[in-house]
Amino acid sequence: QVQLVESGGGLVQAGGSLRLSCAASGRTFSDYAMGWFRQAPGKEREFVAAITWSGGNTYYADSVKGRFTISRDNAKNTVYLQMNSLKPEDTAVYYCAADYTFRAPTREYDYDYWGQGTQVTVSS
Numbered sequence: 001q002v003q004l005v006e007s008g009g010g011l012v013q014a015g016g017s018l019r020l021s022c023a024a025s026g027r028t029f030s031d032y033a034m035g036w037f038r039q040a041p042g043k044e045r046e047f048v049a050a051i052t053w054s055g056g057n058t059y060y061a062d063s064v065k066g067r068f069t070i071s072r073d074n075a076k077n078t079v080y081l082q083m084n085s086l087k088p089e090d091t092a093v094y095y096c097a098a099d100y101t102f103r104a105p106t107r108e109y110d111y112d113y114w115g116q117g118t119q120v121t122v123s124s
Contacts, residue, residue, distance in 0.1 A: 002024055010119075014087055020094055022036075032053065033051065033053055034050065034079040037096075039093050046061065094118050
């Protein structure tokens with residue numbers, strides 16, 4: 001089992017920044033690729049970003065490319081999502097997830113463990 005706890009969400013004005021953190025415990029953190037997803041009210045959960053086990057490769061949804069940065073610190077068992085130039089359409093609950101196989105990093109079904117989520121609200 002892997003337990004994931006997100007933090008860092010909140011209310012920010014458009015154009016502002018937030019950094020989300022996801023702390024992992026349980027099994028060996030570096031055995032898992034990590035991803036961030038988000039779900040806006042009335043919408044399906046969607047892929048945001050993912051990072052490989054060592055952090056050598058990253059993947060982003062087109063909607064956040066150039067604004068968001070995913071990173072990880074395996075010594076701290078933590079993955080981060082730096083979000084800059086935030087827009088109202090970024091408002092959502094953000095979830096981190098752990099993926100052992102990383103065969104389909106943009107797909108929810110590929111991920112094995114999920115956090116409870118943290119709310120991000122961007123005001124216009």
